[in-house]
Amino acid sequence: MNVSLDQAQAAIKAATEKSQELNLKMNIAIVDAGANLTAFARMDGAWLGSIDIAIKKAKTARFFDMPTGDIGQISQPGGSLFNIEHSNGGLITFPGGIPIKSGNGEVIGAIGVSGSTVENDHTVAEAGMNAVN
Amino acid sequence: MNVSLDQAQAAIKAATEKSQELNLKMNIAIVDAGANLTAFARMDGAWLGSIDIAIKKAKTARFFDMPTGDIGQISQPGGSLFNIEHSNGGLITFPGGIPIKSGNGEVIGAIGVSGSTVENDHTVAEAGMNAVN
């Protein structure tokens, strides 16, 4: 099952509102269960370099069905997945990407957010994810 | 000046409604004056291969400030821009990409649509473009 466009746009709306509340300018990407882009929005004035990062975070979260930051903890020097970022045309493994699940726990897509600190990116991604339900 | 996210989302909304009216499933991409992705939507069930094509059409239209189909007419064998598609990481030069202009005629972005015949793609792109004003 795939996240629908309605769900994806609801996630982007919630993430955008959370960003405005926190006075942030974000790039927000949604991919479906096949890790293919479903919806995207760049808030006015958000970093250009974060377009690709938001999309890569969403893909990375779906590629491994976990928050991107979890991968980053073990891709460090000496970690078990050191330099995994070289796969799949480039992964982003710091926080800001989160899988999106259906009511029964199946992963149906993922959200990726980029434009501020990784803490803020994750907070906004979470707000977007929570809108899908 | 750049197309704003509000304008981009209005264009996507109008393009989506035109697609539904014509019973089509489209991928719709908006880029800003810097040819950077601003907003994107894939309607449920739209072709996966059209994600990249919609984005490339929008970029191509802004890269040269003209409808993509105009470029395709001179990129044919023997034409003056033969195989220009090899540049910029891949151009798409058949119809479906159109520049978006501000009230005073300045190009502020572009829309790219993919998912049906090139005639339908162009019609839906036009509907999206017309919503920005």
Add this chain to the structure above:
Amino acid sequence: MNVSLDQAQAAIKAATEKSQELNLKMNIAIVDAGANLTAFARMDGAWLGSIDIAIKKAKTARFFDMPTGDIGQISQPGGSLFNIEHSNGGLITFPGGIPIKSGNGEVIGAIGVSGSTVENDHTVAEAGMNAVN
């Protein structure tokens, strides 16, 4: 819904047997509904250059939910989709890629075959596709 590994391996087995019957050496790729690789086999002595072509044919067939050869007919010079091959990291638009459908007509993946003439590639792909049911 996605083609399962069992279905993908059955398709590869049928395609391999058809190839042997025709005295051909083929590369055979199966992708799922998300256009992600599910199974692959290169018969001993098959062309190395056909590894990538078989995979790209399978992806192309799923990207647009039609046999690859159908796209090739309109991507010719003067055709409405001229040079569409520049999208999606490279498409292959001559015959040998076919969508795979479930019993109810939903596209659940695709098969791509490369290693001989395009007629033979298509015939072998068809044999593989027919094994999924």
Add this chain to the structure above:
Amino acid sequence: MNVSLDQAQAAIKAATEKSQELNLKMNIAIVDAGANLTAFARMDGAWLGSIDIAIKKAKTARFFDMPTGDIGQISQPGGSLFNIEHSNGGLITFPGGIPIKSGNGEVIGAIGVSGSTVENDHTVAEAGMNAVN
């Protein structure tokens, strides 16, 4: 000499069975002596991001005729092969890739496995490798 398709499929079968025994969902890739893909299987529900990683592990193991984890130990910051992952379109240097040898010790290919911890990936790769003899 190259691993044959029969050998490659036997390796995939053994690796798949080992994965089921350990309750894991794996991506399994086999390359030949030329480091070209020979066979591949993604078990139902296995991580999408591991498709590319399994293939890259198999290639990396054959590129240097050693287990991928051995390379990872010297590609760390300060190590003699720091960031070797940037070569060859992207290497994966954590465990899960192992060369496959013929009876007389010649390297005839390699197996790459991805989908779980690197320890499990290596265990399953070993099971696959042992089936080729």
